[in-house]
Amino acid sequence: xxxxxxxxxxxxxxxxxxxxxxxxxxxxxxxxxxxxxxxxxxxxxxxxxxxxxxxxxxxxxxxxxxxxxxxxxxxxxxxxxxxxxxxxxxxxxxxxxxxxxxxxxxxxxxxxxxxxxxxxxxxxxxxxxxxxxxxxxxxxxxxxxxxxxxxxxxxxxxxxxxxxxxxxxxxxxxxxxxxxxxxxxxxxxxxxxxxxxxxxxxxxxxxxx
Amino acid sequence: xxxxxxxxxxxxxxxxxxxxxxxxxxxxxxxxxxxxxxxxxxxxxxxxxxxxxxxxxxxxxxx
Numbered sequence: 001x002x003x004x005x006x007x008x009x010x011x012x013x014x015x016x017x018x019x020x021x022x023x024x025x026x027x028x029x030x031x032x033x034x035x036x037x038x039x040x041x042x043x044x045x046x047x048x049x050x051x052x053x054x055x056x057x058x059x060x061x062x063x064x065x066x067x068x069x070x071x072x073x074x075x076x077x078x079x080x081x082x083x084x085x086x087x088x089x090x091x092x093x094x095x096x097x098x099x100x101x102x103x104x105x106x107x108x109x110x111x112x113x114x115x116x117x118x119x120x121x122x123x124x125x126x127x128x129x130x131x132x133x134x135x136x137x138x139x140x141x142x143x144x145x146x147x148x149x150x151x152x153x154x155x156x157x158x159x160x161x162x163x164x165x166x167x168x169x170x171x172x173x174x175x176x177x178x179x180x181x182x183x184x185x186x187x188x189x190x191x192x193x194x195x196x197x198x199x200x201x202x203x204x205x206x207x208x209x
Numbered sequence: 210x211x212x213x214x215x216x217x218x219x220x221x222x223x224x225x226x227x228x229x230x231x232x233x234x235x236x237x238x239x240x241x242x243x244x245x246x247x248x249x250x251x252x253x254x255x256x257x258x259x260x261x262x263x264x265x266x267x268x269x270x271x272x
Contacts, residue, residue: 032272035271035272037272121272123270123271125237125269125270126236126237128237128268128272129236129249129268130249132239132266132268133239133246136239137246137248145268147266147267147269148269148271149271149272150271163266164241164244164264167266169266174269175269176269176271177271178270191272
């Protein structure tokens with residue numbers, strides 16, 4: 001078993017004490033832990049983030065395995081339970097708060113009250129718009145959302161755009177699951193990587209997209 | 210009126226009418242007018258000035 005001291009020492013060696021301290025003291029909230037959110041959560045755990053707030057009401061299904069971080073063995077488990085098991089295997093010491101509920105306009109601000117950054121990782125465009133509006137209107141927190149991750153068009157079209165001082169949008173902006181039909185792990189993970197890296201940059205005070 | 214960085218020759222009008230004019234689904238958007246996010250509940254009453262700067266973020270599905 002790797003001890004917490006060994007785990008932290010390795011991250012400090014990799015990132016330096018200042019960056020490690022920033023990440024370790026930060027909290028990121030992730031709304032939806034499917035194709036985008038499961039990869040966002042895992043990559044932030046690997047980077048040494050101190051705390052995650054993860055919210056999803058869904059259970060792992062066979063139809064998720066093509067692009068989400070979950071495994072065949074986890075089918076039937078709640079996503080909040082399954083993601084904790086995956087995170088524990090790469091970062092045993094992270095503080096994880098989970099909510100097995102549907103995020104709504106009414107509960108979003110309370111759930112993410114202690115987050116430094118909120119990441120929107122839903123698949124439904126109406127839910128994306130609702131959460132974005134709620135976070136931007138009712139909190140002062142930066143939001144990193146996603147739009148346009150479906151299909152197999154070039155990865156180079158996926159970008160992070162700073163829409164306003166507290167709102168970043170990742171994706172190509174147009175690739176819609178309703179018209180394209182497919183969602184593949186590589187392209188979803190490109191967008192998830194953009195979102196996770198932007199969240200990490202905000203924590204480190206690097207506010208440009 | 211400037212919408213998403215482009216100039217349009219629209220008269221002042223209610224935000225909901227403007228969203229219909231530019232063919233966006235108002236349930237899938239977040240709208241900022243002159244730097245302020247407009248709540249969806251105000252779309253039917255919010256008057257957008259002729260010289261307003263409007264930013265419409267339209268979300269597509271998938272994640």
